[in-house]
Amino acid sequence: xxxxxxxxAALAATISxAALAAxxxxxxxxxxxxxxxxxxGSGVYKxxxxxxxxxxxxxxSVLDTGAKFTxxxxxxxxxxxxxxxxxxxxxxxxxxxxEKAYTHYKGAIPFYGVDVYDQAATALTFEATHKVTYPxxxxxxxxxxxxxxxxxxxxxxVPTTLVIDKHGRVxxxxxGPIDEVSxxxxxxxxxxxxxx
Numbered sequence: 001x002x003x004x005x006x007x008x009a010a011l012a013a014t015i016s017x018a019a020l021a022a023x024x025x026x027x028x029x030x031x032x033x034x035x036x037x038x039x040x041g042s043g044v045y046k047x048x049x050x051x052x053x054x055x056x057x058x059x060x061s062v063l064d065t066g067a068k069f070t071x072x073x074x075x076x077x078x079x080x081x082x083x084x085x086x087x088x089x090x091x092x093x094x095x096x097x098x099e100k101a102y103t104h105y106k107g108a109i110p111f112y113g114v115d116v117y118d119q120a121a122t123a124l125t126f127e128a129t130h131k132v133t134y135p136x137x138x139x140x141x142x143x144x145x146x147x148x149x150x151x152x153x154x155x156x157x158v159p160t161t162l163v164i165d166k167h168g169r170v171x172x173x174x175x176g177p178i179d180e181v182s183x184x185x186x187x188x189x190x191x192x193x194x195x196x
Contacts, residue, residue: 043094043159043161043174043175043176043177043178043179043183044174044175044176045172045173045174045175045183045187046172046173047171047172047187047190048169048170048171048172048173050165050171050194053165053167053169053170053171054151054169054170055168055169056071056075056167056168056169057071057148057149057168057170058070058071058072058148058168059071059144059145059147059148060144061114061137061138061139061142061144061145062120062137062138063135063136063137063138064115064120064123064124064127064135064136064137064138065120065135066120069112069137071148071168074110074164074168075166075167075168076166077109077110077166078109078163078164078165078166078171078188078191078192078195079109079110079111079112079163079164080101080102080109080110080111080112080161080162080163080164080184080188081112081113081114081145081149081161081162081164082098082111082112082113082114082159082160082161082162083113083114083116083146083149083153083158083159083160083161083162084113084114084115084116084136084158084159085115085116085117085118085140085158086115086117086118086122086123086125086126087117088158088159090158090159090176090177091158091159091177092130093177094159094177094178095126095130095132096130096131097177097178097180097181097184098111098132098161098178098184099130099131099132099133099134100181101178101181101184101185101188102133102134103133104181104185105185105188109188109192110134111134112134112135112136112137113127113132113134113135113136113137114136114137114139114145114146115136115137115138115139115140116139116140116143116146116155116158117140118138118140119138119140120138123136123138149162149170152170152173153173154175157175157176159176159177160173160174160175160176161173161174161178161184163184163187163188163191165191165194165195166194166195171187171191171194172187172190172191174187
């Protein structure tokens with residue numbers, strides 16, 4: 001087994017254990033390295049200036065539909081990644097707000113969930129129950145997406161939402177459930193405006 005596979009396997013195990021321990025009905029998460037906490041129901045967001053953005057992450061994954069997916073399919077478009085899993089209380093709380101933000105753009109801004117714990121059947125059941133219409137990547141087996149964004153998404157901070165610019169760089173991050181749809185749409189709109 002090569003070094004990268006060992007790192008990915010270790011990351012996947014750590015994320016699975018941490019996620020089960022951390023995501024409860026009233027969690028306490030750290031938003032960044034400064035240990036700025038939040039109370040469930042109010043996500044802490046951070047915008048990253050263009051000059052400070054890191055190089056684009058690359059990854060391969062599988063959607064909940066079974067289709068193969070790669071980061072290359074998102075090049076050239078602003079998009080949103082939402083890290084979640086089905087038994088996470090705050091993830092359930094924010095699911096309708098995420099869906100409202102997604103429908104606000106009528107498909108012009110791609111949204112993808114990144115399910116960090118469940119298999120496809122569980123993810124699809126969650127999406128049907130909560131009427132979430134955008135797809136999710138099933139990342140529990142490989143942790144490829146979590147590994148690619150490990151600088152931005154802590155295993156003990158699910159849900160986390162990333163707004164990615166058209167060059168594939170993280171432009172904004174919300175740690176914790178989205179408090180208001182307008183917060184996320186404002187973050188997205190500012191990133192979209194950069195390309196005009």
